[in-house]
Amino acid sequence: MSSRSLRVLALAASALLSATALAACGKSDDAASASSEASAIRLGYFPNITHAPALIGVKNGLFQQALGNTKLEPKTFNAGPAAIEALFSGAIDATYIGPNPAINGWATSKGTALKIIAGSTSGGAGLVVKQGINTPADLKGKKIATPQLGNTQDVALRAWLKSNGLNADQQGGGDVSILPQDNATALQAFAQGAIDGAWVPEPNLSRMIIESKGKLLVDEKTLWPNGQFVTTHLIVKQEFLKKYPETVKKLLAGHLAAVKYIKTDNAGAQKAANEQLAALSGKPLKDEILAASFKNLTFTIDPIASSLYTSAQHAQDVGLLKPVDLKGIYDLGPLNDLLKADGQPAISDAAASS
Known part of the structure; x- marks a missing residue:
């Protein structure tokens, strides 16, 4: 240029x-x-x-x-x-x-x-999960990370769960246990199997898919007008x-x-x-x-x-x-x-x- x-x-x-x-x-x-x-x-x-x-x-x-x-x-x-x-x-x-x-x-x-x-x-941004999790119902009893309580991805996950009839409280309880943790911790926890998934932004989304063989359950683009x-x-x-x-x-x-x-x-x-x-x-x-x-x-x-x-x-x-x-x-x-x-x-x- x-x-x-x-x-x-x-x-x-x-x-x-x-x-x-x-x-x-x-x-x-x-x-x-x-x-x-x-x-x-x-x-x-x-x-x-x-x-x-x-x-x-x-x-x-x-x-x-x-x-x-x-x-x-x-x-x-x-x-x-x-x-x-x-x-x-x-x-x-x-x-x-x-x-x-x-x-x-x-x-x-x-x-x-x-x-x-x-x-x-x-x-x-989106929800990356372990292989074998294919529907919202499969998340019951699972542990899902977000970068921080109340941050953009945390809100997106909670709203999506609610729209699918699942609840999650701010203390990590409910149908799905949401665990706010920084991105580096979430990457390691997912790689080690300590969590079942995470709603994260790039580049962590691609890292979880490419490096840890995760699957994209929800691409957040699909939830918004014109993506x-x-x-x-x-x-x-x-x-x-x-x-x-x-x-x-x-x-x-x-x-x-x-x-x-x-x-x-x-x-x-x-x-x-x-x-x-x-x-x-x-x-x-x-x-x-x-x-x-x-x-x-x-x-x-x-x-x-x-x-x-x-x-x-x-x-x-x-x-x-x-x-x-x-x-x-x-x-x-x-x-x-x-x-x-x-x-x-x-x-x-x-x-x-x-």
Whole structure:
């Protein structure tokens, strides 16, 4: 992919900012322009293939290229709650994160802490089980892992079990025993036969199938309209968005360039993401796992808002979330400004597809 192509969206952002700067002149305008540009932006993301746009944006310098004089300060996290805590405390300004931690952060702050500003990843999750488990009824009395109580995959499993007439309480009891445990523990437990399955995201889903001979009982794509549901999106601290809107637009321009790179040079994108994973964790994914994970994921700037609202309802239905008003959780204005400048259609934050 040419450097010119990678700069298209960043230049679109610059054009928008230039138009704003040319609207007035004089020292007062210079002061206003300076105040709307942050000297640095602290961006959170996870060393996980579902955060591939972030991995690539950092590795290939796409964020820094779009940000110009604003310094990118990337920070990594292993779980959504830790990233939300960092956002709350002011340790980071924006982060890639899953839907349920964003919902919880919105609810906890009563709608004051964050805004979802773009989509990043769809799909790539499901229920992997031992051979011989073929129906929901076969799960009675079985032990199934999820990454964390109340996280996105945990909610998905509980909602799916309920829809199939099975119950599971938060203490590990019920028809199916749900055991929240981190991904590394679940991978080992499944390989050793200590659990009967797990509802997990990529690359753990592919690892359980390829390395431990598991079978995919439920591909979560099949549970959603058009097979689309949000796995990862990009959020920003509201205070930062209000103070530095142009910096946020430039961050988004880098994000758009990363997603575009995945679509136009998938092999190069896989290589860059895996190299960044290796740099962060000390161990790259095996080529077979990497390829399977990328095939099972869709990288998109659309946050698939309707699936977020449905996920929140699922969490309420299984007793893991109190009723919450999500009105205003999205601010897609900056994203749609960039898309308009690039001749692309706007993206909606509607609760349901028309």
